[in-house]
Amino acid sequence: MENNQNKAFDKAAGILRTMNIDEICERCKCVRTEDGIEIKYFNEKYEIKLPEVSFNSSHLSQVSQLIILHYLISTGKQKTSGEVVGFRDLPGGMFYYKTYSKQGPERIVKDFGDDLDMIYSVAKSLGGEKASFGDASVRLPALPLIDVLIVLYKADDEFPHEAFVLFKNDIINYLSLKDISMLVGEIATNCKKLKQRIAAEINRTMTDNNFKFEVAARPGAGLFKRCFSCNSCTISCPISDIDENFSPRTFIRQCLLGMKEKLLSSKEIWFCTECNLCYAKCPQNVPFADIMTVFREMAVEEGYAPADMPEKTERIGEISRKLNFELINHAWKCIRKSQDPDFYKNLRMYLEQGIKELE
Numbered sequence: 001m002e003n004n005q006n007k008a009f010d011k012a013a014g015i016l017r018t019m020n021i022d023e024i025c026e027r028c029k030c031v032r033t034e035d036g037i038e039i040k041y042f043n044e045k046y047e048i049k050l051p052e053v054s055f056n057s058s059h060l061s062q063v064s065q066l067i068i069l070h071y072l073i074s075t076g077k078q079k080t081s082g083e084v085v086g087f088r089d090l091p092g093g094m095f096y097y098k099t100y101s102k103q104g105p106e107r108i109v110k111d112f113g114d115d116l117d118m119i120y121s122v123a124k125s126l127g128g129e130k131a132s133f134g135d136a137s138v139r140l141p142a143l144p145l146i147d148v149l150i151v152l153y154k155a156d157d158e159f160p161h162e163a164f165v166l167f168k169n170d171i172i173n174y175l176s177l178k179d180i181s182m183l184v185g186e187i188a189t190n191c192k193k194l195k196q197r198i199a200a201e202i203n204r205t206m207t208d209n210n211f212k213f214e215v216a217a218r219p220g221a222g223l224f225k226r227c228f229s230c231n232s233c234t235i236s237c238p239i240s241d242i243d244e245n246f247s248p249r250t251f252i253r254q255c256l257l258g259m260k261e262k263l264l265s266s267k268e269i270w271f272c273t274e275c276n277l278c279y280a281k282c283p284q285n286v287p288f289a290d291i292m293t294v295f296r297e298m299a300v301e302e303g304y305a306p307a308d309m310p311e312k313t314e315r316i317g318e319i320s321r322k323l324n325f326e327l328i329n330h331a332w333k334c335i336r337k338s339q340d341p342d343f344y345k346n347l348r349m350y351l352e353q354g355i356k357e358l359e
């Protein structure tokens with residue numbers, strides 16, 4: 001512990017020893033135990049033994065211990081509206097905002113701006129829950145009377161990624177601005193650690209280092225190794241245009257990273273129409289449609305997709321080519337203002353036939 005933190009801890013511990021423990025527990029919504037006080041901090045309960053003022057956990061950081069002590073000895077009685085506000089809106093918040101922002105929100109946005117979904121997994125590990133603000137948001141139960149709301153916004157043409165951290169304005173009755181800043185800093189640190197742990201776990205359970213070699217060994221598929229992730233294929237792909245989850249570049253990345261299960265079990269690998277527009281634009285001449293065929297073969301062979309999926313896909317291709325033909329033919333006749341008595345009849349016939357065959 002830094003020297004200053006040591007001093008602050010000793011000072012807070014000294015104050016705590018002089019206070020009425022039952023009153024503290026009542027005010028701060030903690031539990032009086034035989035040996036001291038039990039308090040919930042995020043998803044865990046900690047016991048503070050008295051009169052020593054020692055925590056029963058060695059993995060709780062000293063900064064967090066100090067925040068908890070300050071919360072317990074708080075005596076603020078300011079009347080507040082209970083509104084949800086940001087740090088800047090708290091009395092004196094503007095003055096410390098820069099330091100606070102560097103300690104908390106800027107680190108959160110750096111770690112989660114590009115990976116909004118990960119904040120949900122991290123929040124769950126911290127005992128939090130999904131909220132419904134911004135592009136992604138979570139509510140974390142920091143202390144019994146203090147919830148922290150993290151709201152993330154994805155970058156757009158005008159603004160970069162942003163993160164806002166909000167709390168009810170009665171927080172000032174329990175924590176000083178410095179404590180709030182430390183608390184948000186602890187949140188940023190713990191979220192980052194959890195993100196790394198979760199990512200490592202996903203990596204451990206979801207990847208197969210041999211996958212790329214298995215794909216490369218199949219005829220026509222080895223050239224995916226040339227890909228340098230420029231994204232020209234995805235930009236030129238007509239399917240990516242209508243489904244943002246469909247991205248040839250991402251499929252190749254997943255293959256290189258060994259994400260076999262995710263890739264082979266995705267429905268998106270069946271969307272490719274093998275039009276080869278991606279190949280035409282690829283500076284590395286990666287024959288993506290051929291590689292996609294290999295992914296599909298492997299998906300069927302290894303039980304990720306039903307055995308009749310290739311046949312069904314082929315039939316859908318045939319039906320959509322007929323529909324395409326009818327629609328263009330009809331559009332042409334409409335332009336020429338000529339009659340087309342069979343249009344709706346044919347359209348209905350192809351659709352009914354197609355649905356029947358696919359059922």
Ligand code: SF4
Nearest residue numbers: 227228230231233282
């Ligand atoms: S265009 Fe070619 S090199 Fe670029 S990401 Fe797609 S496959 Fe890779």
Ligand code: SF4
Nearest residue numbers: 237272273275276278
């Ligand atoms: S071949 Fe498949 S991935 Fe490539 S542009 Fe056509 S639909 Fe998209």
